Amino acid sequence: MPGMRQYFICTLALILAFSIGCGKKGPPRAPHTQPPAPACGLEAEMLEDSRVRLTWNQAGCVAGGKVDGFAVFMAREKxxxxACKNCPMNFQRIATVHVGKFNPWQTQSDKAVHMTPVLEGFRYIFKVTAFGPGGEAQDSERVSVEAIPAAP
Known part of the structure; x- marks a missing residue:
């Protein structure tokens, strides 16, 4: 039965070819580059006009690779x-803040700033992720604010 043997060998070869990966999956990065340090010092301030001002240290608090910008993520709950500090949350990317580009809300050169509108009656949870030529950093700490409805 040479036909069955060849069929078996070809099938086995195809299975092996499709099951072997090329290593760790992730976004490409230049060789010998270090990912940025996680953003730190994240703070959220609820403003009177139903907006939240987020600020954090642009340089990070520990050494890391070059930072080109930050991705800002938000989750909300009624x-x-x-509130559950470590519960899984459904975060949505709401903005990208680029280092070195004009930012009308930035008042200090070492602080990154983002403003976002919010709706009353919700708790908003934010986190920031630095990115650069070395890839993405780990998430920052989470901060939250409560948009409490105004008293009638």
């Missing part, structure tokens, strides 16, 4: 739900 205020009547009890």
């Amino acid at each position: 205020l009547d739900k009890e």
Whole structure:
């Protein structure tokens, strides 16, 4: 049965070819580049006009690779739900803040700033991720604010 043997060998070769990967998957990065340090010092301030001002250290708090910018992520939950600090959240990317580009809200050269509108009746949770030629950093710490409805 040479036909069955060849069929078996070809099938086995195809299975092996499709199951062997090329290593760790992830975004490409230049050789010998270090990922940026995680953003740190993230703070959120609820403003009177239903906006949140986020600020964080642009340079990071530990050594890391070059930072080109930051991705800003937000999740929200209703205020009547009890807050859970380490629960899984459905974060959405809401903005990209580039280092070295004009930012109308930036008042200090070492602080990155982002402003975002929010709706009353929700708790907003934010995190920031630095990115650069070495890839993406780990997420920053999370901060939250509560958009409490105004009293009638």
